[in-house]
Amino acid sequence: MAEQSFSADAFEPLHVEQHKQVLSRPSLSYWEDAWIRLKNNRRALISLYIVIALLAFTLIGPLVWQIDPSVQDLDQVSQPPWADRRATVVEPYTPWRGETLDSPGSGLRTAQPANTQAVRLIWDVDATAEGGYRIYRNIFPIGPEKAYGLPLGEQFSPDETWFEDRLDLKARGYYYTVVPLDARYQESGEGETLYVEVHNAITAQGAVKRGLIEDAAAVREGDAIKLALHPLGTDYLGRDLLSRLMHGARVSLFIGIVAPFLYVLLGVGYGATAGFLGSRADAVMMRFADFVVALPFLLFMILFKIMFGIGPGESGIMPMLIAMVILSWPATSRLVRGQILQIREEGYIGASRLLGAKTNYLVLRHMIPNTMGVILVTLTFAVPSAIFTEAFLSFIGMGVAPPTPSWGSMCNEGIKTMLSTPHELIFPALFISITVLAFNLLGDGLRDALDARMRSRE
Amino acid sequence: MWRYTAKRLIQGVITVWFIATATFAAMHMVPGDPLASEKAVSAEIRANLEAKYGLDKPVFQQYLIYLGNLARGDFGISFTQKNREVNDIIREHFPVSATLGLLAVTFAGLGGVLWGALTALYRNRLPDIIIMFLVILGISVPSFVVAAISQLGLVNLNNLLGFNVLPVGGWGTVSHMIVPALVLGLSTMAYLTRLMRSSMLEIINSDFVRTAKAKGLPPTRIFTKHQLRNAVLPVITVLGPAIAAITTGGFVVELVFAIPGLGRYFVEAVQQLDYTVIMGTTVFYGAFLVFMVIAVDVVYGLIDPRVRLD
Numbered sequence: 001m002a003e004q005s006f007s008a009d010a011f012e013p014l015h016v017e018q019h020k021q022v023l024s025r026p027s028l029s030y031w032e033d034a035w036i037r038l039k040n041n042r043r044a045l046i047s048l049y050i051v052i053a054l055l056a057f058t059l060i061g062p063l064v065w066q067i068d069p070s071v072q073d074l075d076q077v078s079q080p081p082w083a084d085r086r087a088t089v090v091e092p093y094t095p096w097r098g099e100t101l102d103s104p105g106s107g108l109r110t111a112q113p114a115n116t117q118a119v120r121l122i123w124d125v126d127a128t129a130e131g132g133y134r135i136y137r138n139i140f141p142i143g144p145e146k147a148y149g150l151p152l153g154e155q156f157s158p159d160e161t162w163f164e165d166r167l168d169l170k171a172r173g174y175y176y177t178v179v180p181l182d183a184r185y186q187e188s189g190e191g192e193t194l195y196v197e198v199h200n201a202i203t204a205q206g207a208v209k210r211g212l213i214e215d216a217a218a219v220r221e222g223d224a225i226k227l228a229l230h231p232l233g234t235d236y237l238g239r240d241l242l243s244r245l246m247h248g249a250r251v252s253l254f255i256g257i258v259a260p261f262l263y264v265l266l267g268v269g270y271g272a273t274a275g276f277l278g279s280r281a282d283a284v285m286m287r288f289a290d291f292v293v294a295l296p297f298l299l300f301m302i303l304f305k306i307m308f309g310i311g312p313g314e315s316g317i318m319p320m321l322i323a324m325v326i327l328s329w330p331a332t333s334r335l336v337r338g339q340i341l342q343i344r345e346e347g348y349i350g351a352s353r354l355l356g357a358k359t360n361y362l363v364l365r366h367m368i369p370n371t372m373g374v375i376l377v378t379l380t381f382a383v384p385s386a387i388f389t390e391a392f393l394s395f396i397g398m399g400v401a402p403p404t405p406s407w408g409s410m411c412n413e414g415i416k417t418m419l420s421t422p423h424e425l426i427f428p429a430l431f432i433s434i435t436v437l438a439f440n441l442l443g444d445g446l447r448d449a450l451d452a453r454m455r456s457r458e
Numbered sequence: 459m460w461r462y463t464a465k466r467l468i469q470g471v472i473t474v475w476f477i478a479t480a481t482f483a484a485m486h487m488v489p490g491d492p493l494a495s496e497k498a499v500s501a502e503i504r505a506n507l508e509a510k511y512g513l514d515k516p517v518f519q520q521y522l523i524y525l526g527n528l529a530r531g532d533f534g535i536s537f538t539q540k541n542r543e544v545n546d547i548i549r550e551h552f553p554v555s556a557t558l559g560l561l562a563v564t565f566a567g568l569g570g571v572l573w574g575a576l577t578a579l580y581r582n583r584l585p586d587i588i589i590m591f592l593v594i595l596g597i598s599v600p601s602f603v604v605a606a607i608s609q610l611g612l613v614n615l616n617n618l619l620g621f622n623v624l625p626v627g628g629w630g631t632v633s634h635m636i637v638p639a640l641v642l643g644l645s646t647m648a649y650l651t652r653l654m655r656s657s658m659l660e661i662i663n664s665d666f667v668r669t670a671k672a673k674g675l676p677p678t679r680i681f682t683k684h685q686l687r688n689a690v691l692p693v694i695t696v697l698g699p700a701i702a703a704i705t706t707g708g709f710v711v712e713l714v715f716a717i718p719g720l721g722r723y724f725v726e727a728v729q730q731l732d733y734t735v736i737m738g739t740t741v742f743y744g745a746f747l748v749f750m751v752i753a754v755d756v757v758y759g760l761i762d763p764r765v766r767l768d
Contacts, residue, residue, distance in 0.1 A: 291476040296702070296743045298709065302728050303484045303740065388600055395602050396709055396725055415606050415714070419613070429603040437598035 034373070037449035044445020050438040058249040065231075067243040070403045075116075075202060075210065075227050077170060077238040078421045084171060085227045087200035089207065089219045093117055098162035108178055108194040111162065115201030119165040121176055123192065125158060129180030132156040134187060135163045136177040139420060142193050148177040154185075171200045200227060233423050235413060241427055248405035248428065251317060255390045256435070259324040260382035266325060267332025268375055272363055274333065275340030286337065289330035300327055301389065302398050315404040320393065324386060332378055339371040373450035380443035384436040391432050407432045462759065466752045475525075477744035481737050482524055486517065488731070510534075524737075533738030538730045544738035547723060552742070554629060555712070555719035559705045561635055562643035566704065567697065569647040571690055574654020575681075578662060578689075589651065596648030601707060605641045605714040612637060627716040638715045642708055646700045650693055658689040691762055698754035702747045 028036070038044055076083065099111060099122065111120040121135070138149025152165055158180075165176070179191035202225070204216040212225055219225060232241040274285040304323035305316070340363075343349060349366060357365070368375075387407075393399035394408030395415075402409065407428045414425030508514045511534070512523045527534065533544035573593070577586040596604075612626050625634050661667060662685065670680045709721035720739060727735035 291473055294473045294744065294748050295477055295480060296740065296747055298707075299724065299740045299743055300480070300484070302725075303481065303736070306728060306731070307484050307487045384598070391600050392602070392710060395600075396713060398725070398728065411600075411602060415602070418606055418610060422610070425603070425606060429600070429606075433599045433603070436600075437594065440594070440597060 030373075034446075034449040038445055041445040041448060043441050044449070047438040047441040047445065050434065051442060054249065054253065054435055054438070057246060058253050061246040061249075062243070065242055065246065067240045069239060069243040069247040069405055071240070072238040073210075073228055073230070073234060073240070074238050075200065075206075076230060076234050077168075078236050078417060078424065079170070079230065079234045080421060080423045081231060081233040081241075083233065084200065085229065086224050087202045087207075087227050088115060089204055089221055089223045089225060090115060090117055090201045091221055092203050092205065096120055096162075096164050098122075098160065098164070108176070108192045110194075110196060114196045114198045116169045116171055116198055117166070117201045117203075119169060119174070119176070119196055119198060120162070121165070121178070121194070121196075122162045123178050125161050126180045127158065128182075128188065129158045130183040131181035131185040132158060132160065133163075134179045134181055135165070136179065136191070137165065137167075138175045138177070139172065140175070142175055142177060146191075148179065148191060148193075149175065154181070156185075169198055171198055173197050202227070232427055235410070235424050236417055236421075241424070244405040244410060245407070245427060245431060248407045248410055249431065251315070251400055251404060251406040252387055252390055252408070252432070253435070255317060255321060255324070256383050256387035259321050259328070259386045260379055262321070263325040263329040264332045264375060264379050264382060267329040268336050268368065268371075270329060271333035271336030272340050272368060272371075275337035275344070276359065276363055276367070278341075278344075282337070286334070289333055292327065293330045295327060297327055298389075298392070301393060305393070305398055314401065316399065316401045317404070320390065320399060324389060328382070328386075332375070332382075335374060335378060336371055339374055340367050343367050343370055377443060377447045377450060380439060380446050384439045384443075387432065387436055387439075459759070463752075463756050466755065470748045470752050473748050474741070474745045477748070478525065478528055478741050479521075481740045481744075482521055485733060485737055528741065533742070534734035536732055536735050538727075538732045538735075544734050547735060548720065548738065548742055551718060551720040551723050554717060555705065555708055555721055558635060558639055558642060558711070558717065558719060559701070559708055561639035562646070562704050562708075563697070563701055564643075565639055566643035566646035566650055566700065567693070569643070570650025571654050571686075571693060573647070573651040574693075575658050575686060575689065577651065577655045578658030579681075581659065590655075593648040593651050596644050601641060601645060602710045602714060604644055605638075605711055608637055608641055609714065627714075629717045634717075638711050638717060641715075642704055642711045645707075646704055650696070650700070653696065654689060654693050657692045658685065661685050661689045664688075691758075694754070694758050694761065698751035701750045701754070705743070705747065 038048075075087070076085075096118070106124070108121065108123040111122045114120075123133075126133075132155045134154045135152045136148035136150060137152050138147065140147075140149070142148060150167075152167060153163065155161070155163060163178070174196050175193055176196055177191040177193045179187045180189050182188040202210075202212075204213075204219055207213045207219070207225060208216050210228065212228065213219060230240050230242065232245065235241055235244065270285065270289070274282045274289075277285075301320070301323050304326065305319050308319035308322065343366070349362060352362060352366060390399060390406060391408030391411065394406045395412045397412065399408055400406045410428035411425055411432070414422075414428060418425050512520045515523075531545070533548070536542040536544060536547065573589050577589050580586045609626055612624055616622050616624075616626070624637055625631075628634055667680060667684055670684050675684075705721075708719060709725060711717070712719040712722040713725070720743070724736070724739045724743075727739065
């Protein structure tokens with residue numbers, strides 16, 4: 001057995017290290033935790049930025065882009081944003097008595113450069129056209145079905161081979177067709193079609209009146225000036241679409257945010273009361289909520305709307321708001337009641353009660369803050385549905401009264417000219433969709449961040 | 459089972475009574491007089507109408523007369539259209555709305571279950587990502603925009619091919635119904651897809667599916683017998699509210715596609731302040747929805763034996 005030597009210090013007691021459990025990270029409150037979760041959710045964060053951008057668009061936008069949404073720019077009606085804004089300065093309009101073709105055989109052509117002031121057409125004499133000619137205009141190419149478009153007018157003599165079109169001309173291409181008429185003024189034979197590119201024209205006086213130039217003497221005929229800028233184009237009455245979208249956003253977002261806020265508030269109050277009172281009162285209150293749920297929503301929205309009526313000069317926003325609050329609160333109240341019933345059985349409520357807390361204190365201090373997450377999520381999801389409802393009602397003409405713009409009513413106006421000027425429908429529809437999308441994704445993110453039980457498994 | 463159904467039906471009748479009362483109250487608060495229109499009615503007609511609806515009597519008696527008429531299934535006579543009973547209007551236009559709605563619910567239900575199951579099976583792979591993107595789009599784009607865009611697309615398609623693949627508007631044949639029903643069912647389909655997906659994901663990870671796999675059942679059999687059947691239950695629960703959403707959502711689709719349904723008729727009646735038509739349509743719609751929801755609940759009890767109806 002080997003000898004082992006020990007020094008004295010081998011018998012020194014070991015230094016006992018007291019390992020305390022230390023929180024290495026700061027303690028987080030519920031909301032701080034939720035915020036961190038939300039920040040890690042890229043979709044939700046982008047949606048949050050979009051919502052902020054939309055609010056900025058609504059609140060700050062009109063200060064930057066100070067065009068009155070109800071002012072009409074008659075030089076540019078139904079113009080898409082990419083429309084050519086150049087206009088040629090022309091002399092004031094002078095009547096045209098027509099002129100005959102100096103070189104027969106060249107067919108249908110314009111007598112003078114076509115502009116929005118007038119399109120002047122001349123054509124060859126057709127000996128068979130005893131009854132004269134009928135002139136048509138179309139914005140689409142003439143197909144094999146010979147749809148000539150809008151009949152503009154007639155000339156009742158074969159020698160009158162000219163026509164002046166001044167009807168609602170816009171800077172775009174038109175297909176003019178001249179059809180000869182027989183002695184009984186029936187169309188006989190094939191029409192001759194001409195494609196005419198119409199350019200903007202404005203008189204010097206007109207330009208001064210519109211505020212485009214300072215002095216009428218500063219420009220001469222033939223000069224090119226730029227018409228007023230409309231970044232998103234104009235609608236069918238020549239109103240600036242960007243400005244209307246901004247002011248429409250005020251209506252849509254106001255209803256979309258304030259109405260859910262109010263009815264969620266009402267629902268929380270009602271649900272919390274019912275959940276807290278329990279038993280008989282709860283049963284009666286919830287049965288009433290069931291009745292309100294059973295009312296057909298849109299039909300009653302419309303009924304309330306005509307019930308409150310819209311006086312002259314009113315926009316009809318308030319009736320819609322009230323109707324929405326009256327009809328929409330039960331869903332929230334049911335949710336909150338369920339939460340309250342659950343929380344009521346929790347230990348901390350018993351403890352608080354033991355310490356002598358009053359009912360009001362319990363509800364306001366413990367129960368409602370603990371349902372706050374669920375309420376916030378409900379609120380976020382309520383916003384898109386309220387925006388939808390507003391758009392829907394305005395779309396069928398039961399929403400805000402003109403001239404107040406709202407995204408829904410703008411869609412309603414835009415859909416009528418969907419085929420020729422789709423931008424009037426596309427822009428408001430895009431804004432509705434983006435807003436609804438942003439709030440939906442934000443709601444998803446909030447639900448994941450705030451509510452562990454409702455956390456989606458995506 | 460029978461007791462449950464009877465109980466629900468009685469509740470349903472009370473709910474319809476509430477709807478009727480609310481409608482009556484709302485219409486009585488509308489400013490103006492139902493008989494004060496631009497076209498002055500003759501004294502005799504006026505007297506007849508007053509006698510029928512008790513318009514010269516106190517409000518409460520009018521209410522009783524109104525309820526009595528409703529109980530007999532008499533919704534009254536249109537104020538703006540001569541000799542047209544509201545019952546006739548409903549009989550004529552409701553089947554159109556109902557057909558459209560039924561087709562839309564079928565599309566939404568089948569599509570939702572199919573797409574939802576597919577996304578769950580291909581979780582986080584390409585089909586899932588594509589379908590879920592479309593779902594979010596379907597939830598976010600308002601139905602009238604979808605209707606307009608699909609119409610625009612149809613016009614272009616018909617022009618491109620040179621013949622009418624599907625008609626752009628109107629009503630009559632099956633081909634008229636397809637596009638409106640798809641548009642009408644789209645948002646519900648998107649919603650159901652999401653629901654089906656999360657329900658399916660839950661089922662895929664459940665014990666009984668693992669057992670079925672362990673005992674060597676073929677995947678198709680597991681899918682149809684174990685997964686689909688269980689996952690589809692939550693979808694059926696929300697079909698009741700979905701039917702309600704689709705039938706009222708029909709307004710816009712009927713308007714855009716020029717379909718002679720009850721929704722469009724209701725909007726017109728409101729614009730003309732046709733009192734009896736407005737009241738009759740509202741109560742009828744309300745009753746229809748209430749009983750549809752009850753029917754769905756009862757059917758749910760039959761399908762899922764775990765649900766005790768009492």
